[in-house]
Amino acid sequence: MSIKQKNPVSVNDVFWNRYIDLVKDKVIPYQWEALNDRVEGAAPSHAIKNFKIAAGDAEGEFHGFVFQDSDVAKWIEAVGYALEERPDQQLEETCDELIQLVSRAQQPDGYLNTYYTIKEPGKRWTNLRDNHELYVGGHFIEAAVAYYEATGKRKLLDVMCRFVDYVDTVFGPEPGKLRGYDGHQEIELALLKLFRVTKEERYLRLCQFFIDTRGEQPHFFNQEAENRGEKSHRWFHDSYSYSQSHLPVREQKEAAGHAVRAVYMYTAMADLAKELNDQSLVKTCETLWTNVTQRQLYITAGIGSAEFGEAFSFDYDLPNDLAYTETCASIGLVFWAQKMLELTPNGQYADIIERALYNGTISGIQLDGTKFFYVNPLEVWPKAANHRHDYKHVKSERQPWFGCACCPPNIARLIASVGKYVYSGKDNIGFVHLYIGSETVLQLGEKKVEIKQTSDFPWNGDVTFDVSLESSSSFTLAFRIPGWAHSYELWINGKEAGSQLDNGYAYVTRNWESGDQVKLSIPMQVEILQAHPELRVNAGKVALQRGPVVYCLEEEDNGSNLPDLAIQTDQPIEASFDETLLQGVMVLEGKAVRSEVAEGLESQLYMVEGSVTRKETSFQAVPYYAWANRKTGEMAVWIRKGE
């Protein structure tokens, strides 16, 4: 099957408008200043300066990471999505100028990378393992496609086609070409986007080459290391699982290595599988999906539980406090889930998109848009984060956009493009995957179906769809019934309507008239969730979720020492909306117990059972995504269950 993408979707949603405006009004302008080294107190990015030097507009040395260029690319991509949602002539002009600069930095043969152009000319393609040349190119391809789709302007698209045409002369199975691939997957998924826009078959084949070649023996990274004269192949525990090149991709059964690299690759694999109808690749993607979602996924849709290598760990190894759970990894999981959903319309994929969107992705951005988390742990003890070396990656407060700035522009582009995850159309079926207020026109075969969705998600499960048609017509609308839902009701034009529930979607097939109104009601209740017993760190604990939103306890509301607090799950937990709190959130409140040490024993570290008694108290939980927006303090998603 081929689900059509790129239906123009305009988001108008109480929850998401705020985020989209934030990206448009704060994040994009702030990042522009940062890219131009104009943020006071921040270490200079030098990213734009590098392009000016490479373009011959300025003198100087390259500064920053080898992948510094990608910050520019992600900014352009975010601008593209933002312009699609919220046109802005000035912003578009600024971006056009930047694209001119980028095009001048392109070398005559199509090569584009300011690090090698400025710092190591002549050393291109000598260290794919570490140096991100194709990764950067991939981000520029994504930017080019996004900007083209938003504005119709081909300038950057042409630049990147020239780049890829050149790359195609360097890499490939033919003798004399490099039989290699990038250490950080990214260009693979980008090539498929470029292929869809340009219809250029070579781009599809180049992607296929990168995917098929990865992990072959003799290992490309060893060969290039030898060519560089490196004596040792030791690298990240002697294994290439860090870059998912430890095995040919079709032999990989468990998610391993750097989580962002992994999900970017799985995204490309799923998309390529669809394009080529490659069933072995479909199967591999499904195996990896099962491993991730049944063994290596946090309840927040965080992935990558190990700081070392920012990596997946092993089955059920999901520590709450040591978690890495990079914002970018959850974002990549959204990309992958969408491609899985395009392969098979199964609600489990959209469930993960929803879980990531309302939890582990937007937790990465401060409510005011000025600070960011790279690491999104599920439990934080600020004192440990500040003092313990093993927790050095865990921050109790979001950080300004400095240094290795992968996550901030990534969350910006995700938010700006959230509309792209709401609908899809396939043949005679229009799918609604997410309940986000928006308007779209679905192309179902010959028909155009206009849908206006009004939603109070994530706080309320009532959603309305107003359908407009050129003429009445028979087709199917399929509404996702989330995995967390216990029931749902559907009314059409005020009358309860039947539907067929299949793999998480309620299918409604009828002769639709323009003006038809669908009301979907999915009751949201407070869910008390337990983890699989093998997920040992959560033994005896519960997590709270309501609708798609995972909750947490913060010190601000519950005092310090959250591990001591235990929720009484046999008492009612009430949900109420507090519009003054955290820019408006549903709050959960209930009964809990805390410990009290018998008088005179307070100084004892260890004491006989019974010396510690319980006292009744209450708790208040707030959405996880909104944590760390008040005073610095403890936070915990998994809470002990009171005896």
Place this chain on the structure above:
Amino acid sequence: MSIKQKNPVSVNDVFWNRYIDLVKDKVIPYQWEALNDRVEGAAPSHAIKNFKIAAGDAEGEFHGFVFQDSDVAKWIEAVGYALEERPDQQLEETCDELIQLVSRAQQPDGYLNTYYTIKEPGKRWTNLRDNHELYVGGHFIEAAVAYYEATGKRKLLDVMCRFVDYVDTVFGPEPGKLRGYDGHQEIELALLKLFRVTKEERYLRLCQFFIDTRGEQPHFFNQEAENRGEKSHRWFHDSYSYSQSHLPVREQKEAAGHAVRAVYMYTAMADLAKELNDQSLVKTCETLWTNVTQRQLYITAGIGSAEFGEAFSFDYDLPNDLAYTETCASIGLVFWAQKMLELTPNGQYADIIERALYNGTISGIQLDGTKFFYVNPLEVWPKAANHRHDYKHVKSERQPWFGCACCPPNIARLIASVGKYVYSGKDNIGFVHLYIGSETVLQLGEKKVEIKQTSDFPWNGDVTFDVSLESSSSFTLAFRIPGWAHSYELWINGKEAGSQLDNGYAYVTRNWESGDQVKLSIPMQVEILQAHPELRVNAGKVALQRGPVVYCLEEEDNGSNLPDLAIQTDQPIEASFDETLLQGVMVLEGKAVRSEVAEGLESQLYMVEGSVTRKETSFQAVPYYAWANRKTGEMAVWIRKGE
């Protein structure tokens, strides 16, 4: 007060004989082979070779750590203690020869250190911060004193007096001398031992100088770094707390930094305080003792919860799984506790000695004496220890005596000298601190009191003392009533006898006759212990202890996934001795619950409450010290309490 040490004590105890024999028959011979590079498959120690080279007996280069010499010293010290317990002419001859070698390696001016003698002559005393010259000297002083006390032979003692006489010309408050101290405290406590044996006041004053000078500003380590031309003073987080030189010692209120360095220093401080009757130092020691025992102590008497810097952390930061809890640190805690006990006869000090001896020290040695733990965690998941970088210091199996070999000889010398912790005499009072089968002669004023103790500790709390006297005499015997005891009974010559309980000791004053027999009965029951609520990792958990022995659960007895298992503390827990298990241990058995996932939900990571139900099971706990002596598997001291 001045409690007299060095009562000759001969241990004859069911529990400890095995360990002492192990040290004498296995560990000391094995270590001798290791020091001589004769252990197949082991990286050569080179420690003896270094001495041969320094003595001019052999050619070659120095190999090993800068403190490699200290392995030789600790071996001699252990031999000294062992010879005191179990004379052995051949061993003594071997050791005499070694001491001859050491003496030949001493430089004409008294200097002794093979690293500087061989590798960096002329660079002595240029990097006290890192290079352990005085630390090594301290271990040789301890060895010299132990060997002298065991054999009466002065050879090494004379060598070390010459060394210290020389050191005394290099360090001191006088102009032209170095106003400095070693980065690893050790010589301080050793100098006090040397002072007691030699009565040489200068050794006491040198110790005082090292203690008083430590942490002064301008900082000695900065000055020497400048002299070396080091540009940066950055070192272990810009702080000298690693070596407890961040503040003058009297201003230190919380235990901080490298745990072994810390407790070696606190030992010296307490001992010096007693010698000088320095009340400010007494107060500091008591403050630090309170901090360690009420805030930073594991239930096993492990200390040092942070791997980074092998260090103390902050109050109540005692993770069970990430713990460092070095064997040497618990050994040093024993040294310190003994000195505190000499300052004040309070049972809390002997309680810690006992807790360390039966738990966190001997856990460091395999029951067969061939392998050792440096790190003694309270919870181990082998898969995490093998795969997670943040757990890389945690081993699921003891390691052979290779590489940085501080712990194996340290546990050897502790075991060989365990008799030294059993008794002390002061004026007219004879103290019994530990219940270890042994014979001793206490010198109480003019009187000699011979005591023969028969004990079944740690499995049974009945102890017998046979008193022999030259003539009947009035004095006091004080028997420690352990902190874990709920009651005790005392009989003298078959009749229940009165005693006065004061600060953990039962004082019995009477006119003693030769042949008097004291029977002390301290009932041991299974204690279910809880941690202070601020010790957050143990929330909802209990630990089991019986007598002085802390228990743990092992996978071998209880299956995998120990965090899922919850003890039913309202059900009986039975203790029974299993002489076939782990060379004879008391085993605890009781009821527990485990989780069961509802059918069909096994693949879910997260599920609504009620999907996981409990099923009844049983548990078996074994002494913590004996863990990891069977198949590699999980272990946990703190276990969830069943609902």
